[in-house]
Amino acid sequence: MKTIQEIPLKQIDITDETFSVNFMPDLQRLRSSLQTVGLIQPVLLKRRERDYQIVSGFRRVWVWQELERDSISAMVFGGQEKNDLEFFLLSLEENLTTRRFNMVEKAMALQKLHRLFQVDSLEIIKTYLPLFSLEPHEKILNTFLALAEMEEEVKTYILREEVSRFNIRLFGKMGSEDRLTLIPILSHLKLGESRLREMLTLLLEISQRDGQRIKDILRRSDLQSILSQKELTPPQRTERVKKFLFCLRNPRMSEKEEAFKKKVASFHLPEGISIHPPPFFEGRGMKLAFQFRTTEEYRAVVDFLSKLGGKEEFKALIQNF
Amino acid sequence: MLPFQIERIYLDFQAENDWVTQHVLQSLPEVPVKGVGDKRGLIKNALSMADPIGEGKRNLFITRFYGKRLKPCPGTSRHICCGYFVINTVTNCPMDCSYCVLQGYLNNPFLTLYSNWDDLLQEIESFLSVDCRPFSRLGTGELSDSLALEPLFPFSQYLVPFFAQKNAILELKTKTTEVQNLLSLDHRGRTVVSWSLNPPRMIEEEEKGTALLRDRIEAARRCQEAGYPLGFHFDPMIYFEGWEKEYEEVVQLLFSRIDPKRVIWISLGGFRYPPQLKGIAEERFPQTRIFLGELFPGKDGKIRYFKEIRKEMYQKMVKTLKEVNPDLFVYLCMESPEIWKEVFGWSPQNSSHLNEFFEERIKKFIGR
Ligand code: SF4
Numbered sequence: 066m067k068t069i070q071e072i073p074l075k076q077i078d079i080t081d082e083t084f085s086v087n088f089m090p091d092l093q094r095l096r097s098s099l100q101t102v103g104l105i106q107p108v109l110l111k112r113r114e115r116d117y118q119i120v121s122g123f124r125r126v127w128v129w130q131e132l133e134r135d136s137i138s139a140m141v142f143g144g145q146e147k148n149d150l151e152f153f154l155l156s157l158e159e160n161l162t163t164r165r166f167n168m169v170e171k172a173m174a175l176q177k178l179h180r181l182f183q184v185d186s187l188e189i190i191k192t193y194l195p196l197f198s199l200e201p202h203e204k205i206l207n208t209f210l211a212l213a214e215m216e217e218e219v220k221t222y223i224l225r226e227e228v229s230r231f232n233i234r235l236f237g238k239m240g241s242e243d244r245l246t247l248i249p250i251l252s253h254l255k256l257g258e259s260r261l262r263e264m265l266t267l268l269l270e271i272s273q274r275d276g277q278r279i280k281d282i283l284r285r286s287d288l289q290s291i292l293s294q295k296e297l298t299p300p301q302r303t304e305r306v307k308k309f310l311f312c313l314r315n316p317r318m319s320e321k322e323e324a325f326k327k328k329v330a331s332f333h334l335p336e337g338i339s340i341h342p343p344p345f346f347e348g349r350g351m352k353l354a355f356q357f358r359t360t361e362e363y364r365a366v367v368d369f370l371s372k373l374g375g376k377e378e379f380k381a382l383i384q385n386f
Numbered sequence: 387m388l389p390f391q392i393e394r395i396y397l398d399f400q401a402e403n404d405w406v407t408q409h410v411l412q413s414l415p416e417v418p419v420k421g422v423g424d425k426r427g428l429i430k431n432a433l434s435m436a437d438p439i440g441e442g443k444r445n446l447f448i449t450r451f452y453g454k455r456l457k458p459c460p461g462t463s464r465h466i467c468c469g470y471f472v473i474n475t476v477t478n479c480p481m482d483c484s485y486c487v488l489q490g491y492l493n494n495p496f497l498t499l500y501s502n503w504d505d506l507l508q509e510i511e512s513f514l515s516v517d518c519r520p521f522s523r524l525g526t527g528e529l530s531d532s533l534a535l536e537p538l539f540p541f542s543q544y545l546v547p548f549f550a551q552k553n554a555i556l557e558l559k560t561k562t563t564e565v566q567n568l569l570s571l572d573h574r575g576r577t578v579v580s581w582s583l584n585p586p587r588m589i590e591e592e593e594k595g596t597a598l599l600r601d602r603i604e605a606a607r608r609c610q611e612a613g614y615p616l617g618f619h620f621d622p623m624i625y626f627e628g629w630e631k632e633y634e635e636v637v638q639l640l641f642s643r644i645d646p647k648r649v650i651w652i653s654l655g656g657f658r659y660p661p662q663l664k665g666i667a668e669e670r671f672p673q674t675r676i677f678l679g680e681l682f683p684g685k686d687g688k689i690r691y692f693k694e695i696r697k698e699m700y701q702k703m704v705k706t707l708k709e710v711n712p713d714l715f716v717y718l719c720m721e722s723p724e725i726w727k728e729v730f731g732w733s734p735q736n737s738s739h740l741n742e743f744f745e746e747r748i749k750k751f752i753g754r
Contacts, residue, residue, distance in 0.1 A: 203436035204669070274678040310703060315680045318692050344683035346693055348464075 067140040069107045072131055074137060077110065077117045083149065084156045085123045086177070088169040089224060094097055096128050104129070107138040109159065111152060115139065121156040150182040161196065168212065168233075169220045171197045175206065176213035207229070210236030219244045222251065229258055235265040243272075243279035250283060250292060254306060255299040267310040274314075280315070320345055321386075328382050335369055337362075351386070388414075388537050389562070390480035390595060391444055395419045396428060396496065398449035404501035406539060407448050413538045414446075425449065431492050437670060442495030446538070451500040456513050459528060462686040462720045466734055468653075469741035470523050470557075475500060475541055476530040481561060481595035484671040485622055488529065490662040499535060507548060509602055514552050519741075521748040524549075527559025529581075538566040542577075543567055550574040557617060561596035563605040569612045575752040578650055579609045580617025583640065585632035588624050592676055599636065607643045615751055616648050621719050623657035623699050625679045625691055632701055637706050646711035650688065650751045651744075654663050654700050655719035657681075658690040685722075693725065700729040715747045 066360065071236065079223070120124055120142065129137050147155070157174060162167070178184040178193055186206060194201045199209070208230050212223065215236065223233060233336025238246055256264065272279045282288070291297075291305045312319040322342075329340050337356040353370070357363040373379050395417050401407050402421075408738070411419065422428050435441050455474040461467030478488060478497045500506070514522070526532040526541070536542060542558065549556040550573050557578045558568075568579065581602045584592075589599055597605070606616055618640065620633070657676060659667075666675055680692040690696065700718060706712050717740065718726055726733035734740035 202434075270678055273675065313694070316681070317694055318680050321692075321694065345684075347682070347684050347690075348722060 067142070069138050069142055071136045072110060072117055072139045072141065073135060074126070077119060077126060077137070078113075079119065079123075079126060079130070081117065081118050082123075083181070084120050084153050086157070086160065086166065086170045086174045087123055087299050088167060088173060088220060089126050092124060092128055095124055096131070097237065099125070099128050104138055106163070107140050109155065110139045110141050112143055118150050121159040150178075150184070153177060153182060157196070157351050166197060167224055168209075169224055171199070172209040172213035175209045179206075179210060208234050208237070216241060216245055218248050226261075228257075228261065232258070232261050232265060235262065235269060240268055240281055243283075246280040246283050250306075253292065253299065254303040256303060260303065260307070264307060264310065267307075267314050271310065271314050318345070325382075325386055328378070328386075331378060332373060332376070335365070338366060338369065340382075346386065351383070390534075392417050392446050392480075392497075392538075393444045394446075396445060398422050398425060398447070401448050401450050401501040404450070404503070406499070406501040406503045410446075410448060410499060410501075410538050417446075422447075422449075429496070432495050433493075436450070438495040439489050439666070439670060440482070442478055443482060443497055445496055447494070447496035447498045448501050449498060450502045451506075454509070455500070456509050456524070461737065462688060464685045465720045465722055466718070466726060467720060467737045468475060468717065468744060470522075470525060471735050472528040473506070473512075473524050473526045474529055475506065475526050477537055479530045480534055481531060481593070483561075483594065483596065484564045484592045484667050484674040485657060485659065485663075485676050486646045486667075487659060487663060489666045489670065490660060491666050492529075497535075499539065503544070507544070510548070514554050517554070518620070519745070520553060520746050522554045523557060523744060523748075524554060525557035525559055527557065531560050531562060532558035532559040533562050533564040536567055540567045543571065546571040546573050546577045549576040552576060559617070559619065561593060561602065563597045563601045565605045565609050567612070568609060571612075573612075573614055575613070575615055578615045578617045579650075580619060581606055582619045582621060583636055584620070584624065585629075585636050587632060592624065592671075592674060600639065603640055605641075605644050610644060610648045615650040616644065617651050617653075619653045619655070619719075620703060621653055622657035623654060623693055623700060623703070624657050624676060626675065630701070633703060634706050636734055637703075637710060641710045646714055649714060650701075650715065651715045651730075651747065652707060653717055653719045654703055655721075656691045656696040656699060658684075658688045658720065660688055664689075686720075688720075696721075696725060697728050700725065704729055715743075717743075 086262070106122075106123060106125075108125050109120040109288075110117040110122075111120050117139070124141075126137060127333070131307075144150070174197070175189060175193065178189050179186065184193070186203070190201050190203060190206050194205060198361060201207050212220070212233050215223070222228070223236070251261070254260075254264075268279050268282060271282055282343055288306065288309055291302065291309060294302070294305075297305065325342050325346075332340075334340070339354045341352040341354070343351065355366045355370075387738060392414060395411070395414065397407065397411075397419050399421055409585050430557075432441060432445075451474065457472050457474075459467065459470040459472050471686065476497070476499050477492055477494065479486070480497055510524070526545070533542070545556055545558075546568060550571075555576055555578055557580055559580045559582065561582050565579065568577075571577075583599065586599050606618075610616055620636075623633070653718060657679070661683070668677065680695060681689045682692055684690050691699070700721075704716055707716055718729065723733040723735075735741065
């Protein structure tokens, strides 16, 4: 059984993050708890020649330092007692009993197991994914390894917006510069899970089809001008951006939609009447919608529509679309 | 030498004594065999692998099939289909096309060969004895490639002579060159051998493990010499930059070797897929460009090229084909009546109407 010792803080190397798995930690709660009840659980340290390396308890050491304490209670391990992987596992175990890992922290831990401690992928899938409540599947491991490689801004966005694993995989297909150009734009839009997925898919597909980098698509002046329109609300801006990307991705469909809209506009439909093509112009049968509040309005609509039915351009619309 | 690799044979204990099984085992003497009592467990285990589909293609499962193995082709709703019947001899396929619908369709990922062969012939026999259509068309190429497993078991040697005695047509659809077994058989024109064709670039990019275009055409030429009626399927037609020229070149190459008068039918079908396929295929083929076209959901829930694109592709192809020979019988696979009208100027009223055209074509072709 290890004894607990008081170790001077200045002998602890807080820059060594070999065993650290922390991203955007919420230190507020820990701070107030340490202030009121003090340190209940000692930190775990590994003794080195000249100083101590933190195995577990990074957050406690940070806050303790912030609170200007001189020393901290610690359980100290000799350098030879365990190998680094064992120390890391000890740290994971200790952390898992006291807190939950966020997505990025899970990614960091898996990346360390994979890269730093050279644990075999199959072993990680079988043993460690379930430890983090993840399904033991290669695809999941790859998703988290890709997340671990992403830039701080992207990781922050992913955590803040609770981005799904599917969308993380889409981010993972982009280059670093692409992601860094994209994140500030996304932050100005109003995107739920499926909108984000649509937008990322559109960008990736345009980029693959045209052999153009995503950052270059995003820097196009026509897109930039939508983004700089101050009068747009976030949902309006989101709609415009989405429409813009859709047109870029589907030029022939957009052309057809435009032509249809133009044709319909030439009929000068009164307010409350609208004509819609079949979905994706597939099959025949347009949809006509109208609104009325009084019998007079109803008669006016019917009258307008019956005149419209006699017009050659209207017949052409039915014929051609 | 097999043109594909089988790493292991899983042998269902219940299929152990079937003569088909013995034949297959003799064809693959080097491949390790593992007996299987728990089929479900085997499949469940395979499905938990990183790439169950890829894994399944390298592992042969020999088992018995207890349900119906002859069914009408499911076709697709609100579209005109050709009224085909599907015979299930094998499920899955050793080749690996990025667009293959089997990837999202089969819940058993193994390349599976059914060993109760005699039951199958009996099932076909009783189906044909009550079927009053003059020339039903049946094919083995829906849940697999019709000829890919010929080196393991010569299906054709049993099916072709069997159909030679019937008033029905067997279609063997393939992307291989496995025609050796067919050449000496007495087929009486009741077996159509058909190839799926695409430009060489698409074959290289999207049809992994399949035969080269010129080899497919050469195999077709050998079947032509052996007197078989030939079919060709430009399906899926893929829209890419330069498609027009490259498909035209395929047609030219084809008819530089093949007599159009020996071609019983040609189908055209734009690339289409059920929604679940995209995720699976993109995962398995990260380089695929097949989903980069303008593709939208249709009335049957399948995703197809934008109507204008399909129309353009079909119109150009029909024109090219009719320039070769105006008598070629060209039809569209799983298309809407509107598209039929725009391409041909007319449309079959429904699937059974199209079926009548097939019957006439067959009668004319085999001289009855
Ligand atoms: S040859 Fe046919 S069955 Fe085989 S993978 Fe390709 S599409 Fe699928």
